[in-house]
Amino acid sequence: MKIIVDRQRCDGNGVCMGIAPEVFDVDDDLYLHVAENIPEDPELRARVRQSVTSCPILALKLVED
Amino acid sequence: MGGMRQRIVVAGGSLAGHSAVTELVGLVPEAEIVWVTGEQHRTYSKPALSKEFMQARNELSELMLPDIGGDLSNLRIVRRSCASLDTANRTVTLDDGEKIAFDQLLIATGAQARMPGMLRGVGGVFPLRTLDDAVAIRESLAGRPKVLVVGGGLIGCELAASMRTLGLEVTLVERLDTLLDRPFGGAFGSYFLDLHRANGVDLVMDAMVERVSLNDGRVAAVELADGAKIETQLVVVGAGSEPCTQWLEGSGLIVADGVVCDSYLATSMPGIFAAGDVARWTNPIYDLQMRVEHWTNASAQGRAAARNLAASATGRQELRKPFADVPYFWSDQYGQKIQMVGWHQGHDRVELDRSADAPGPLARFYRDGRMIAAAGVNVPRIVMRLRRQIEEEARAQEAA
Numbered sequence: 001m002k003i004i005v006d007r008q009r010c011d012g013n014g015v016c017m018g019i020a021p022e023v024f025d026v027d028d029d030l031y032l033h034v035a036e037n038i039p040e041d042p043e044l045r046a047r048v049r050q051s052v053t054s055c056p057i058l059a060l061k062l063v064e065d
Numbered sequence: 066m067g068g069m070r071q072r073i074v075v076a077g078g079s080l081a082g083h084s085a086v087t088e089l090v091g092l093v094p095e096a097e098i099v100w101v102t103g104e105q106h107r108t109y110s111k112p113a114l115s116k117e118f119m120q121a122r123n124e125l126s127e128l129m130l131p132d133i134g135g136d137l138s139n140l141r142i143v144r145r146s147c148a149s150l151d152t153a154n155r156t157v158t159l160d161d162g163e164k165i166a167f168d169q170l171l172i173a174t175g176a177q178a179r180m181p182g183m184l185r186g187v188g189g190v191f192p193l194r195t196l197d198d199a200v201a202i203r204e205s206l207a208g209r210p211k212v213l214v215v216g217g218g219l220i221g222c223e224l225a226a227s228m229r230t231l232g233l234e235v236t237l238v239e240r241l242d243t244l245l246d247r248p249f250g251g252a253f254g255s256y257f258l259d260l261h262r263a264n265g266v267d268l269v270m271d272a273m274v275e276r277v278s279l280n281d282g283r284v285a286a287v288e289l290a291d292g293a294k295i296e297t298q299l300v301v302v303g304a305g306s307e308p309c310t311q312w313l314e315g316s317g318l319i320v321a322d323g324v325v326c327d328s329y330l331a332t333s334m335p336g337i338f339a340a341g342d343v344a345r346w347t348n349p350i351y352d353l354q355m356r357v358e359h360w361t362n363a364s365a366q367g368r369a370a371a372r373n374l375a376a377s378a379t380g381r382q383e384l385r386k387p388f389a390d391v392p393y394f395w396s397d398q399y400g401q402k403i404q405m406v407g408w409h410q411g412h413d414r415v416e417l418d419r420s421a422d423a424p425g426p427l428a429r430f431y432r433d434g435r436m437i438a439a440a441g442v443n444v445p446r447i448v449m450r451l452r453r454q455i456e457e458e459a460r461a462q463e464a465a
């Protein structure tokens with residue numbers, strides 16, 4: 001599983017971070033950091049998928065492996 | 066209904082409906098899912114309507130949520146409105162009279178903009194709730210009108226910010242003497258006043274629009290309760306919203322400013338659930354009934370209600386779970402990232418944090434010594450950490 005962020009669009013509102021803080025982290029410059037490796041944990045992965053569909057700017061894309 | 070295929074009806078085609086249907090398609094492939102929505106568009110992102118889209122920073126196609134994935138052979142989409150609900154015969158009647166029978170129903174009809182009587186049906190006056198509203202407002206910006214914003218809530222303030230960002234002349238009329246009073250529990254009082262003034266909005270506080278003057282059927286000016294007259298060619302209204310529950314009148318379902326649900330998002334009738342802006346549920350985090358009108362709530366609640374509905378449809382009890390959540394929303398005005406977590410109503414103390422070198426103010430709300438909410442500007446990390454803290458403290462208290 002890999003996350004692609006559209007940097008042009010992401011405005012750092014932190015919705016994704018609110019749902020899966022283990023994977024998404026918006027810093028105080030409103031820049032979004034995404035974890036390189038997302039653990040296999042199914043509960044976490046379900047939340048990561050929810051983050052992707054919850055981004056109100058639709059700035060996240062998910063590539064499943 | 067032995068042996069017959071079950072039918073699940075989802076009413077409402079915005080975010081809560083979309084996330085419920087996405088979940089149901091995978092969870093109960095053996096059932097037929099009928100998704101009824103009054104919208105003629107695919108599901109789109111509403112938060113962008115007052116922000117990026119209003120500022121012409123993105124286009125229509127960029128607002129659309131992803132298609133429902135997976136095998137869709139059991140899904141039927143009906144683009145019409147629900148007119149009434151018959152809980153005895155378990156049918157939904159559509160606006161053209163067609164009746165759809167259901168075994169389970171998920172209500173996600175959201176909310177609609179409130180429009181003060183004297184502003185209804187006037188040319189050049191627009192609410193903002195739907196994509197069509199936003200397109201209509203954007204089209205009327207072409208003549209670079211002088212804009213009047215009615216209401217200093219989230220929608221009004223975001224519209225004022227977007228219009229100023231576009232360089233238009235903006236006047237905002239608000240009944241109270243503060244902006245964003247309800248969403249932020251009054252904590253940031255002068256911060257928002259200063260922010261909008263610094264960006265050139267003409268703020269008219271403690272004021273009410275009393276009537277409109279027309280020219281050729283279009284608004285030319287509004288008159289305030291104190292007699293003052295403000296010329297304008299475009300009025301945008303952010304006067305709050307109300308849940309879309311008219312179609313449930315007479316159904317016997319308990320409705321009280323929203324469809325009343327337990328902590329499982331189950332309504333007062335078996336097999337009928339609700340989610341999103343329309344639902345008033347008991348949030349175990351606070352042990353309080355609340356109706357939350359924010360994006361992430363609609364998304365998470367749609368999923369949660371779908372799972373509880375699937376549990377009732379299939380008997381798979383492992384899917385059943387209460388919906389316990391610390392509400393969250395953000396707003397974007399002039400590039401300032403404003404965030405709020407939790408539920409501040411009933412707070413008895415606010416702690417304000419405003420060090421000179423901080424990127425923005427931060428507030429913590431307490432009730433009986435327990436932190437129940439927090440809000441901040443440009444401090445997303447801190448606010449999100451506080452969200453976790455509120456949740457963990459609530460769970461610890463529940464366990465104790």
Ligand SMILES: Cc1cc2nc3c(=O)[nH]c(=O)nc-3n(C[C@H](O)[C@H](O)[C@H](O)COP(=O)(O)OP(=O)(O)OC[C@H]3O[C@@H](n4cnc5c(N)ncnc54)[C@H](O)[C@@H]3O)c2cc1C
Pocket residue numbers: 076077078079080081082101102103104111112113114115145146147148173174175176177193194195220309312340341342343357358359360361363393394395396397
């Ligand atoms: C301009 C704007 C900006 C916003 N900005 C933010 C923000 O920055 N952050 C944030 O957290 N939240 C924001 N929100 C709130 C967020 O968009 C809502 O919480 C969310 O849309 C709720 O989704 P919902 O599916 O519950 O309801 P809604 O989006 O209200 O959708 C309800 C759906 O039901 C349909 N419907 C209604 N009645 C019927 C009927 N009788 N029959 C069939 N269909 C029906 C409607 O057509 C609609 O498709 C904003 C909202 C608006 C309008």
Ligand code: SF4
Pocket residue numbers: 005009010011012013014015016017024026032054055056057058059060
């Ligand atoms: S939710 Fe979307 S816009 Fe917000 S921080 Fe995450 S990726 Fe960026």
